[in-house]
Structures are given as C-alpha cells and as structure tokens.
Amino acid sequence: MNTYWPSLMGGMLIGLSAGMLLLLNGRVAGISGILGRLAQGTQVPTNAAFVIGLMIGPPLYRLGSGAWPSVTITASLPVIAIAGLLVGFGSRMGSGCTSGHGVVGLARLSPRSIAAVATFLATGVATVTLMRLVSP
Amino acid sequence: MMHPARISSAQILVAQVLVALLAGAVFGLGLSLSGMLDPARVRGFLDVAGDWDPSLAFVLGGAVAVAFAAMVLRRRLRRPAFAAEFHLPATTPIDTRLILGSAIFGAGWGMAGLCPGPALAALSLGLAPVVLFVAAMLAGMVIHDRLAARQPGGSRS
Numbered sequence: 628m629n630t631y632w633p634s635l636m637g638g639m640l641i642g643l644s645a646g647m648l649l650l651l652n653g654r655v656a657g658i659s660g661i662l663g664r665l666a667q668g669t670q671v672p673t674n675a676a677f678v679i680g681l682m683i684g685p686p687l688y689r690l691g692s693g694a695w696p697s698v699t700i701t702a703s704l705p706v707i708a709i710a711g712l713l714v715g716f717g718s719r720m721g722s723g724c725t726s727g728h729g730v731v732g733l734a735r736l737s738p739r740s741i742a743a744v745a746t747f748l749a750t751g752v753a754t755v756t757l758m759r760l761v762s763p
Numbered sequence: 764m765m766h767p768a769r770i771s772s773a774q775i776l777v778a779q780v781l782v783a784l785l786a787g788a789v790f791g792l793g794l795s796l797s798g799m800l801d802p803a804r805v806r807g808f809l810d811v812a813g814d815w816d817p818s819l820a821f822v823l824g825g826a827v828a829v830a831f832a833a834m835v836l837r838r839r840l841r842r843p844a845f846a847a848e849f850h851l852p853a854t855t856p857i858d859t860r861l862i863l864g865s866a867i868f869g870a871g872w873g874m875a876g877l878c879p880g881p882a883l884a885a886l887s888l889g890l891a892p893v894v895l896f897v898a899a900m901l902a903g904m905v906i907h908d909r910l911a912a913r914q915p916g917g918s919r920s
C-alpha cells in the first residue's frame with residue numbers, strides 16, 4: 628500500500644489527540660512538556676495517564692493490523708545515549724519538541740514555534756547528512 | 764453546558780485523567796500508523812540530500828490540519844470542558860534559548876531518529892535501545908531543569 632495514506636491518517640489522529648486535550652482539558656499536547664512536568668512531579672495523574680496512553684498506542688495498532696509497528700534502530704548504543712541526552716536537554720531548553728512546537732505551535736501559527744520547527748528540521752537534516760558522509 | 768457547582772473536583776480530575784489516557788492512546792496509535800515510530804523512516808525523512816523519503820511530511824500536514832480546526836473551535840469556547848481555563852504558552856519573543864534548544868534537539872533527533880513521543884510509545888515494544896534512549900532523554904531533561912533553576916530567570920517551562 629502507498630505509504631502516504633497511513634502517514635496522513637496517522638497524522639490526523641495525532642491532530643485529533645491534540646485537539647481533544649486542548650478542548651477538553653485545556654492542555655497543550657507537547658510530549659516533552661508532559662514528560663518534563665512528570666519528572667518534576669507536577670500534575671502527575673493527568674501527565675502519567677497521557678504517557679500510559681501513548682504506550683497503549685502500539686498494542687492498539689497491533690490489535691487492528693496484526694503486526695507491531697516497525698521500529699528499526701541502526702545507531703549504536705553510545706550514539707543512542709548521546710542522542711537521548713541531546714533530545715531531553717534541547718527540548719526543555721527550547722520549550723518544546725516535534726509535538727508541542729511541530730503540531731500545536733504550527734496550528735496556532737506561533738512565530739516561536741515556526742522558528743523552532745525550522746531550526747530543528749535544519750539541524751536534523753544537517754546531522755543525518757553529516758553522519759551519512761562520515762560513515763556511509 | 765454543565766453546572767460546575769454540582770460536579771466535585773474529584774470528578775473533574777477523573778474526567779481529566781480519562782481524557783489524558785484516551786488522548787495518549789489516540790496519539791500513540793497515530794504515531795504507530797504514521798511510521799513516525801520507526802527511526803529508520805524518520806532518518807530517511809531527514810535525509811533530503813540522499814535517499815529522501817518524503818512520506819512523513821504527510822504526518823505533520825495531517826496533524827497540523829486537524830489541530831488547526833481544534834484551534835478555530837477553541838476561539839468559540841469560553842473554557843475547556845473539564846478545566847477552568849485554557850493553558851496556552853504565552854507569546855514571548857524568539858530568543859537564544861528557543862533557537863539553541865531547538866538546534867540541540869534537532870541534532871539528537873537526527874542522530875537516533877527518535878523524538879519524545881515516538882520514544883515513549885515504542886517503550887511498549889520492549890527494545891533495549893529505546894529504553895536506553897528514554898532513560899538518557901529523562902536525564903537530559905533533569906540536567907537542563909537543574910541548571911536552569913540555578914540561573915536567575917532561566918527556568919520557564
């Protein structure tokens with residue numbers, strides 16, 4: 628099957644989730660913010676419930692499709708660890724990640740989020756390109 | 764719509780927790796369906812100068828389109844169904860923290876092909892590299908928050 632349709636429909640579900648959280652709970656569906664608040668011990672019940680829900684997603688997908696979603700990791704463990712540190716640190720410093728800035732921020736047409744998305748797309752592209760040139 | 768006086772704060776909290784759980788599950792299902800859960804696909808999307816896979820642009824497009832409709836709807840509502848007010852980030856100027864933080868985030872995203880949402884959702888597959896990534900990501904968040912707390916005016920979110 629064409630890969631664009633599942634991507635589009637999956638994206639729409641992500642937008643639906645963000646809409647639900649905003650219109651019902653009045654909260655922004657920013658994963659780094661939710662996880663950061665959970666790590667700080669604020670609003671634990673709702674933030675923990677969202678994270679548990681996230682983890683229910685792949686089993687739900689398996690229930691419908693019969694297979695787990697594919698997760699192909701090629702990076703070595705040290706690279707994974709450094710990447711995790713950068714993602715955690717950077718998302719807190721920049722007040723958001725692909726969900727908070729990328730989905731909710733862009734939908735709000737926030738200039739801050741547009742700048743953030745342009746920046747992390749640029750450094751993401753640069754990093755992947757550099758890594759491919761160094762070790763093809 | 765409803766009478767706040769008749770609804771206890773405990774009932775409100777239960778409603779909020781159920782909404783968060785359902786929203787999380789819909790988000791996780793969307794990530795699984797979209798291909799965002801697969802670091803190889805994400806890195807293929809970022810590899811614009813190589814063997815570029817543009818399909819994940821449709822994830823962002825679909826998500827922003829539906830979220831935009833919710834934003835339009837929000838302007839017609841005085842308050843959310845289960846909360847006193849909308850908690851939206853204040854519009855502050857674009858500063859060094861935003862740009863530098865986003866740049867650091869993007870570098871890590873490109874290295875592993877994982878960002879916070881997909882990494883948390885993929886935990887349910889029980890893969891060791893994903894567990895390591897989430898542990899390192901949490902450490903990165905805690906390190907940032909500790910450092911920001913030491914600087915006057917450094918901590919925001």
